Amino acid sequence: ATPPKPARLGLCAACHGETGIAQIPGAPHLAGQKADYLREALRQYRDGRRKAPIMQAAIGPVSEADLDELARWYSQQAPAKAQP
Amino acid sequence: ATPPKPARLGLCAACHGETGIAQIPGAPHLAGQKADYLREALRQYRDGRRKAPIMQAAIGPVSEADLDELARWYSQQAPAKAQP
Structure with missing residues (x-):
């Protein structure tokens, strides 16, 4: 079930x-990406360990609960079709 | 057609x-990811702008041609099913 x-x-x-x-x-597709990868990517942006101006501006002080919710949401979406 | x-x-x-x-x-899934995103990610690892120890150790002096070939390959694979 979708969260x-x-x-x-x-x-x-x-x-x-x-x-x-x-x-x-x-911007990368996130649909169907591994939740653990998304969770860690969000933490890295939040903590300044991964640098991308747009993400650093957008993320703000995201809590572990919010971050987990987002990672689970996107990991459970149907991925894009393969494309050129 | 698959490259x-x-x-x-x-x-x-x-x-x-x-x-x-x-x-x-x-490690993230790469299947079906956008080729332009993969190309830029590989350049960032190669040039030290994106830091992940495993990727920095693995990538070496990858040429633009090699990098393009890899980005196109992975972008054209069928993505993973959505998952928990």
């Missing part, structure tokens, strides 16, 4: 889409 | 799988 929509999904969705299909050039 | 297997696929495949389905915890 409930994360409270903080809106800002993510602007670039990555509500269902993890990227909406803008440069 | 020819990249010359440098072997080392990538140890963690990300030949078809981009990750084989180890912590």
Whole structure:
């Protein structure tokens, strides 16, 4: 079953889409990505260990609970079809 | 049509799988990811702008041609099913 929509999904969705299909050039698809990878990526952005200006501006002081909710949401979406 | 297997696929495949389905915890799936994102990620690892010890150790002096071949290969693989 799909988990409930994360409270903080809106800002993510602007670039990555509500269902993890990227909406803008440069943004990766997140749909079907491993939850543990997404969780760790979010932590790295939050803590400044992974640097990408857009992500660092967008993420703010995300809690472990919010971050977990987002990682689970996107990992459970149906991935994009293979593409050129 | 699937592109020819990249010359440098072997080392990538140890963690990300030949078809981009990750084989180890912590490694992301690459199958069906956007080619432009993969290309830029590889450049960032190569140039030290994105830091992840395993990737920095593995990548070496990858050429633009090799990097492009790998990005196209993985972007054209069928993505993983959504998962918990």
